[in-house]
Amino acid sequence: MQYISTRGQAPKIGFCDVLLAGLARDGGLYVPETWPKLGESAGGAAVGSAKNSAVASYAQKAASIMSPFVGAEIDQQVFEKLCTDAYSTFRHPEVAPLVEIGPNEYLLELFHGPTLAFKDVALQLVGKLFDHVLTQRNERVMIVGATSGDTGGAAFDGVASCRNVDIVMLYPSNRVSDVQRRQMTTLTAPNVHAVAVDGTFDDCQDLVKAMFNDQKFRDANQLSAVNSINWVRVMAQVVYYVTAIEKLGRTAVFSVPTGNFGNVLAGWIAKQMGAQIEGFVVASNTNDILTRFFESKQMVANVVVPTLSPSMDIQVSSNFERLLFETNNRDGAETAKQLTDFRATGKLDVVASAYRKWFEGVFVGRRCNDEQTLVTMQDVYKQSAILIDPHTAVGLSAARQSAGVDYPKEMPMITLATAHPAKFPDAVRRATGQTPMLPEHLADLMSRPERSVSLPNDLGAVQAFVASCRG
Numbered sequence: 001m002q003y004i005s006t007r008g009q010a011p012k013i014g015f016c017d018v019l020l021a022g023l024a025r026d027g028g029l030y031v032p033e034t035w036p037k038l039g040e041s042a043g044g045a046a047v048g049s050a051k052n053s054a055v056a057s058y059a060q061k062a063a064s065i066m067s068p069f070v071g072a073e074i075d076q077q078v079f080e081k082l083c084t085d086a087y088s089t090f091r092h093p094e095v096a097p098l099v100e101i102g103p104n105e106y107l108l109e110l111f112h113g114p115t116l117a118f119k120d121v122a123l124q125l126v127g128k129l130f131d132h133v134l135t136q137r138n139e140r141v142m143i144v145g146a147t148s149g150d151t152g153g154a155a156f157d158g159v160a161s162c163r164n165v166d167i168v169m170l171y172p173s174n175r176v177s178d179v180q181r182r183q184m185t186t187l188t189a190p191n192v193h194a195v196a197v198d199g200t201f202d203d204c205q206d207l208v209k210a211m212f213n214d215q216k217f218r219d220a221n222q223l224s225a226v227n228s229i230n231w232v233r234v235m236a237q238v239v240y241y242v243t244a245i246e247k248l249g250r251t252a253v254f255s256v257p258t259g260n261f262g263n264v265l266a267g268w269i270a271k272q273m274g275a276q277i278e279g280f281v282v283a284s285n286t287n288d289i290l291t292r293f294f295e296s297k298q299m300v301a302n303v304v305v306p307t308l309s310p311s312m313d314i315q316v317s318s319n320f321e322r323l324l325f326e327t328n329n330r331d332g333a334e335t336a337k338q339l340t341d342f343r344a345t346g347k348l349d350v351v352a353s354a355y356r357k358w359f360e361g362v363f364v365g366r367r368c369n370d371e372q373t374l375v376t377m378q379d380v381y382k383q384s385a386i387l388i389d390p391h392t393a394v395g396l397s398a399a400r401q402s403a404g405v406d407y408p409k410e411m412p413m414i415t416l417a418t419a420h421p422a423k424f425p426d427a428v429r430r431a432t433g434q435t436p437m438l439p440e441h442l443a444d445l446m447s448r449p450e451r452s453v454s455l456p457n458d459l460g461a462v463q464a465f466v467a468s469c470r471g
C-alpha cells in the first residue's frame with residue numbers, strides 16, 4: 001500500500017514513512033492510494049475477521065482489519081504483537097465495549113485506556129509503532145503537536161517509554177480541564193514536555209503547522225506528528241466501528257462527538273471498506289462549523305467559544321481535508337486551492353453535485369449547547385444511573401435529535417462515548433450532583449507535582465523551546 005498527499009505535490013510513500021512524517025511535505029495529509037475492502041489482507045488472502053470473529057481478541061481483529069493499510073512493511077505477526085501490547089493497557093477486556101442504554105440506543109465505550117479518552121485507542125498503538133520502526137531504523141524523532149486537551153495526555157502516555165522519541169505538546173492555557181492538564185504535567189518521563197500557550201487551540205495548531213512548513217527547522221529537528229492528521233491515528237480508529245457493527249449484528253447509525261473530524265472520518269472509512277453503517281450524526285457543541293456546513297454546504301469559520309466539551313472547541317477541522325480530497329475526485333491541486341482560499345476568505349463551498357454524491361444520506365450535522373449538554377447528562381443519569389462525560393453527552397443529544405427525524409426510530413443509534421466522566425468531574429457534578437471517581441491508577445493524580453512551561457503565541461519562542469528539548 002502506498003500513500004498520496006491530499007494536495008498532490010508530495011511523493012508517494014509507504015506506511016512506515018507515513019507514520020513518522022505526519023503531515024506531507026506539500027502541507028497535505030496522507031491517504032491510502034485505494035480504500036481496501038474488509039477481509040482482504042496484505043497478501044490478498046481472506047483474514048479471520050469474519051470467520052473467527054467471535055473468539056478473536058480485539059487486538060487480533062484490529063491487526064487483521066488494519067493489515068491492508070500496513071502492507072508488507074511490517075510483518076503481520078509482528079504487527080499483531082504490537083496491537084496486543086497496545087491494547088493490553090486497556091482496563092476492559094473487550095477494549096471498546098458496546099453498552100445498550102435504551103431502545104435502539106447504545107454507547108460505544110472508548111474510554112477504557114490509560115488516559116480515559118478515546119484517543120488512547122490510536123495513540124497506544126502509535127507509541128508501539130514508533131518504537132518498533134525507529135528502533136529498526138536506528139533513528140530519533142521529535143514529536144510536536146497541539147492538543148485541545150485529550151491528545152496531549154494520550155500521546156505522552158503512548159510514547160513516554162519510547163527510547164527514540166522526544167515529544168512537545170502545546171495546549172491552550174486555561175482552556176483544558178485540571179485532569180487533562182495534570183495528565184500532561186505530572187509525568188516524570190524526561191522525554192515529554194507540556195507547553196501552555198497563551199492562545200486558543202487553533203493558535204496551537206497553527207504554530208505546529210508553521211513548524212512543519214519551516215523545512216529547515218523540520219529537518220534540523222527531525223519533526224514528527226501524532227496529531228489526528230497522522231494517518232495512523234485515523235487508521236486505528238476504523239477498527240472499533242467495524243467491531244461495534246459486528247457485535248450489534250445489524251446496520252446502525254453512529255453519532256460522533258466531533259472536533260478535528262478524525263473520529264468520524266475513521267467511521268466513513270469503515271463504511272467505504274464495507275462495514276454495514278447506515279450513516280453518521282456529526283455532533284458539535286456551540287462551535288458548530290460542521291453542523292452549519294451540513295446545513296448550508298458552505299464552510300464558514302467563526303471564533304472559538306469555550307464550552308463544557310473543550311476537546312471539541314475547534315473551528316477548523318483539519319481531517320475534513322481528507323474527505324474534501326474525495327469530493328474533488330482526488331484532485332490535489334483543486335483541494336489545495338480550496339484550502340488556500342479558505343485560509344484567505346474564511347469560506348469554502350462544495351458544489352451541489354459533489355455534496356449530493358459524498359455527503360447526502362451519509363452525514364447529518366447536529367449541535368448541542370452547554371445547557372443541552374447538562375440536561376442530557378442529567379437525563380441519562382436519571383434513566384439509567386449512568387454518568388457520561390460532556391463530550392459523550394453532546395453525541396447523545398445529537399443522536400436523540402436525529403432519531404426519528406433523519407433516521408427511522410427503529411434504527412440503532414450508537415453514540416461514541418469518547419471520554420470517561422471522571423475526566424470532566426465539574427460538569428458531571430453540575431448536571432447530576434454526583435462526583436465520578438477516577439480509576440485506581442489515577443487516584444492520586446490531583447496531588448502529584450506538576451511540571452510545565454508557559455510560552456507566548458509566538459513561533460520563534462516555541463521553536464527555540466522545541467530545539468532545546470532534543471534528547
Ligand SMILES: *Cc1c(COP(=O)(O)O)cnc(C)c1O
Pocket residue numbers: 117118119150151228257258259260261262263264311312391418419
Ligand atoms: C478529541 C476528542 C473529540 C473530538 O474528536 P475528533 O477526532 O477531533 O473529531 C471528542 N471527544 C473527546 C473526549 C476527545 O478527546
